[in-house]
């Protein structure tokens with residue numbers, strides 16, 4: 001084993017992957033997680049007797065990094081692959097939008113609009129040089145290819161739902177990355193677009209990864225909330241904790257969101273702080289609902305009606321076999337909002353009431369009798385807003401504090417937030433550091 005020691009702050013997928021890779025390189029690694037369990041955004045909770053992810057997660061066929069990681073812990077061949085359907089909720093009605101025929105039947109758009117919508121998706125899926133899209137606002141790019149009518153009727157409501165008011169600052173890379181992810185499997189020669197999940201959910205994945213880390217000698221400290229990272233007397237980084245003794249390492253990586261990392265690391269330059277704090281995030285408030293019967297056969301239902309307070313409806317049980325949910329249906333109602341949105345000040349009960357009353361308006365046959373469980377999960381710093389020239393404004397992962405690095409999902413500059421991209425950032429940035 002190499003003598004150099006590494007401390008990693010944050011036990012989500014990023015921290016776990018970094019810890020695994022560094023331990024494979026032969027370093028002494030210690031992983032710190034503030035919560036009682038590893039997992040972060042992929043952690044699970046109990047909904048009555050059902051334990052599943054707090055936030056919905058799906059694996060794509062083209063998620064090769066995720067699948068490789070699962071292979072390492074013997075779980076890749078346990079993934080169940082399912083063909084799913086997509087719905088659209090528009091003007092108070094639910095439509096299926098899962099194939100070309102349904103697309104052509106789709107109301108409110110004329111044939112030319114439909115052609116331009118299809119063309120927009122085709123053009124985006126063909127673009128390789130995403131950097132030039134960083135200079136174009138997403139609204140301009142979509143109007144250019146789809147035309148005003150389709151933009152107003154389809155794209156604008158979807159942008160608003162997904163990005164809140166931040167859509168005005170977002171570059172065309174956002175829509176490019178979204179389309180690339182959905183078409184990635186087809187581009188890579190895989191015939192069908194299928195979605196996958198692991199029976200047991202991410203809890204099973206995190207548990208297997210934890211065992212792997214332990215078997216490789218990684219020290220895992222949960223319930224350790226880092227309070228500060230400083231440069232110690234020997235110019236080595238020291239992690240200070242809210243309730244535990246400080247620890248010194250040769251190298252330390254913070255995987256926390258940019259602004260939180262800036263607050264954590266004492267001694268950064270004004271320029272570094274400005275860059276880190278300049279990265280804008282969206283948070284998510286997500287209501288998970290267990291129902292005694294399904295609401296549709298769509299995994300995703302996109303929503304264009306602005307009165308609906310959530311971004312979309314994700315019916316997990318349209319993908320995952322209901323036997324894993326005690327024969328219930330599991331539905332997520334996510335809303336992406338700024339971390340400063342007043343909704344974050346509402347209690348769980350208030351959010352549930354607000355979301356569920358609108359959920360029942362969307363599906364009028366639903367009653368309280370059908371709802372077996374409802375819970376609210378929230379996270380303030382989830383997705384970075386891909387603003388104009390985003391990649392050029394990112395700070396270096398090596399900070400000016402000797403031995404201190406910041407590696408987080410803000411480095412996903414040409415993709416959407418997902419586990420595959422998270423692992424990719426971990427690998428790319430580690431390679432950069434080692435070089």
Ligand SMILES: Cc1cc2nc3c(=O)[nH]c(=O)nc-3n(C[C@H](O)[C@H](O)[C@H](O)COP(=O)(O)OP(=O)(O)OC[C@H]3O[C@@H](n4cnc5c(N)ncnc54)[C@H](O)[C@@H]3O)c2cc1C
Nearest residue numbers: 010011012013014033034040041055057058225226418419
């Ligand atoms: C609603 C939603 C849906 C998603 N859907 C998908 C999907 O379908 N497919 C997919 O692949 N991905 C999906 N993702 C994305 C996926 O969850 C993320 O890419 C991944 O979990 C990011 O991991 P991370 O380690 O970067 O961040 P996090 O999971 O946020 O990890 C950061 C960790 O740091 C810990 N921490 C915070 N402060 C401290 C401190 N002071 N000291 C120590 N530890 C601290 C936190 O507790 C947390 O565990 C989804 C995410 C959300 C929110």
